[in-house]
Amino acid sequence: MQRIIRDTKAFRLRTPVISLSAVLIRRTIFRSLLLVVFLVGLFLGPGMAAELPHLRVGALAKGSVRWEMTILKKLGLDTKYQFVLDVVPYAGKSATEVALQGGAVDVIVDDWFWVARQRSQGVLLTAFPYSQTVGGVVVPKDSPIQDLPDLQGKKIGLAGGPLDKSWLILRAVYLQRYGSDLQDLTETVSVAPPLASVQLERGELDAIVQFWHFIARLLAKGKTRQLVSVDALMRELGLSETVPLLVYVFPEKLVRQNRQLVQNFIHAVYEAKQYLLDHDEAWKEIADLVRAPDEKTLILIREAWRKGVPRRWDAETFANLERLFHIMRRIGGKRLIGTEQIPEGTFLKEISF
Known part of the structure; x- marks a missing residue:
């Protein structure tokens, strides 16, 4: 392979003569730049030093x-x-x-x-x-409804509508227990969650299938009780655990x-x-x-x-x-x-x- 530098003796860098004052000026500038970089990093912080997605x-x-x-x-x-x-x-x-x-x-x-x-x-x-918390069935505290068969002939408010998962799981359990579709045995109405709670308290509905946080608000008032939770219903369907x-x-x-x-x-x-x-x-x-x-x-x-x-x-x-x-x-x-x-x-x- 051809050597690019044949004579190393001829390849010498000439060191320029630099005065002491020039060296001191360069050191001062370098230290000033380091200080600026440090202060900028301190101001921005680690989270802002790079653009986060x-x-x-x-x-x-x-x-x-x-x-x-x-x-x-x-x-x-x-x-x-x-x-x-x-x-x-x-x-x-x-x-x-x-x-x-x-x-x-x-x-x-x-x-x-x-x-x-x-x-x-x-x-x-x-x-x-x-x-994995969804909801459940809520009835008035003094309601005669004690178990799922007692829902027959009753007016039920569906806070999530007819395709709400809590309602479908309730229907599945009822079908598994009794061989009938609860939808055919009850009167159901779709109601917005806040209104469903109000109508239950007024006695306009016999029961509601409600979302979990609305249930908590109802129970806190002491005028209602939860008939069954969706968690319990899922376990009855044969699931080994509650799922999300x-x-x-x-x-x-x-x-x-x-x-x-x-x-x-x-x-x-x-x-x-x-x-x-x-x-x-x-x-x-x-x-x-x-x-x-x-x-x-x-x-x-x-x-x-x-x-x-x-x-x-x-x-x-x-x-x-x-x-x-x-x-x-x-x-x-x-x-x-x-x-x-x-x-x-x-x-x-x-x-x-």
């Missing part, structure tokens, strides 16, 4: 998702896990669904049946557990392109959940969001929420979800599910706890 969560303006997100922000967990949380409030569930599908937000909370239905229609979404019905929903594209961001978000929200599990005082910080009129109501809502925090997400969970899917499909039909099997990818299984 933003993650937009679409949440109901008066919903429980905002409770967790508020605690997450207060604890600085988004910064800890290297993202910036942006909460975008919406008035209703359908608005969050449209926002997610339109790319206005990155995450919402919905039920996983909706995710399965969307995937069956080619909309690639995927789910990770949010809560509500889930965080992500576009599959986001998971593929930025799995680390999604994983960091999940770590952050579950750390926020743990904080709400361990610290009673944290609930006083979000009391305004919870909108509890008194401490008794706040405690009941707190304990109901804690009961619903998912504890596992593994093969047994997926097997129970599969069982529930087929039970619900028999009751709700194609209108509810839209597919005969849970589409592959409905659940984000790669991340577990």
Whole structure:
């Protein structure tokens, strides 16, 4: 190989003559630059030294998702896990669904049946557990209704409508126990959750199928009682454990392109959940969001929420979800599910706890 430098003796750098004053000036400038860099880094802080990715969560303006997100922000967990949380409030569930599908937000909370239905229609979404607390059946405290057969001939308010999962699970249990569809034996009306509670208290309804936090508010007043919870109904259907019905929903594209961001978000929200599990005082910080009129109501809502925090997400969970899917499909039909099997990818299984 040809040598580029044949004579090393001839290849010599001439060292320029620099005065002492010039050396001192250069040292002063260098030290000044170091000081500027240090001060800029101190001012910006570690979280702002680099641009962090933003993650937009679409949440109901008066919903429980905002409770967790508020605690997450207060604890600085988004910064800890290297993202910036942006909460975008919406008035209703359908608005969050449209926002997610339109790319206005990155995450919402919905039920996983909706995710399965969307995937069956080619909309690639995927789910990770949010809560396994859904609701139950509530009756007036002095009501003669003591068990499910007593609901026959009664007027029942459905806070979530005729395809609400709590109502479908109740129908499935009744069918399994007695061989009849409760829908054929009762008068049902779809009522908005707040109005359902009011009408039950007024005696305009004999029973309501209500969401969990509205149930807590009713029970705090002492004028009603819970006939049965959806948790108990699911166990009666043969599930070995209570499974999550509500889930965080992500576009599959986001998971593929930025799995680390999604994983960091999940770590952050579950750390926020743990904080709400361990610290009673944290609930006083979000009391305004919870909108509890008194401490008794706040405690009941707190304990109901804690009961619903998912504890596992593994093969047994997926097997129970599969069982529930087929039970619900028999009751709700194609209108509810839209597919005969849970589409592959409905659940984000790669991340577990």
